[in-house]
Amino acid sequence: MKFSSVFNAMLLSTAAHAYYVNDLSSSVNCREGPNTTTALVKQYKAGDFIDIKCQVSSQRVFDYAIWDKTQDNCYLTDYYVETGMSSNYVARNCLYHGSNPGHAVDDYRYKDQCDEVDPWNYYICQCVSFVAQRINERQGIYFTNRYKGQIWGNANEWVDAARNSPNVTVDLVPKKGCVAQHSRSKLGHVAWVHDVDYKRKLVTIEQYNVIPHKYSMETVAWDAFDYYIHLDCDH
Ligand SMILES: *[C@@H]1O[C@H](CO)[C@@H](O)[C@H](O)[C@H]1NC(C)=O
Ligand SMILES: *[C@@H]1O[C@H](CO)[C@@H](O)[C@H](O)[C@H]1NC(C)=O
Secondary structure, eight states: OHHHHHHHHHHHHHHHTEEEBOSSSSEEEEESSSSTTSOEEEEEETTOEEEOOEEEEEEEETTEEEEEEOTTSOEEEGGGBOOOTTOOOOSOBSSOOSSOOOOOOOOOTTGGGTTSBOTTSOBTTSHHHHHHHHHHHHHOOOOOTTGGGSOOOSGGGHHHHHHTSTTOEEESOOOTTOEEEEOSSTTOEEEEEEEEETTTTEEEEEEESSSTTOEEEEEEEGGGSSEEEEOSTTO
């Protein structure tokens, strides 16, 4: 029995990674990195077979921020791949290796498009949009404002959404790469936990829109936030 279930799992996982280039363009570019500024490696035609080795969230192409790494070790925007309408990830993340929160840097992709809508359905330049980018790009979780069927709208709604989501925990102890939340302002606030000092109970966070529409970093006491939301259950 064991053998047959392993065998089925292997069949499923092989099948789950086979996709085709759609017909939205007659030829599409597969590049060295997951954005259109990197070198062209190969072109595919509509109908070509793609084996998705892994995926990342990166530069948006039309409404899609997902890029697929193919059997030719190049990146193709998921806009041109028949992976279904859900826009969810269909393979593991290429970059995410555990709970590393990444570099503290203003790499927010949409800072020149404030008040438009981001790929995860948030208004651009708000704190929630910046944190959504961090979760997608640094944790490889396909996070949107309807993650796990809950309403992750304004920052003051995130704790209830988290509590109603399987495998998401909420507590008072920050961990690197989790989300800091408070409801002390009208719509609340969320920030990305970059670092934690357990001895002095300090947390270093990255955030948007405390300075209006801008990035900032702060080191504050843990209780400057109400809760810490752990989306990745390994944390
Ligand atoms: C594009 O991808 C390359 C390779 O991964 C990376 O070094 C570069 O920073 C990326 N540029 C943008 C704008 O994301
Ligand atoms: C929760 O996480 C466990 C372990 O990763 C996984 O097996 C399970 O399917 C998850 N449950 C839900 C409802 O996502």
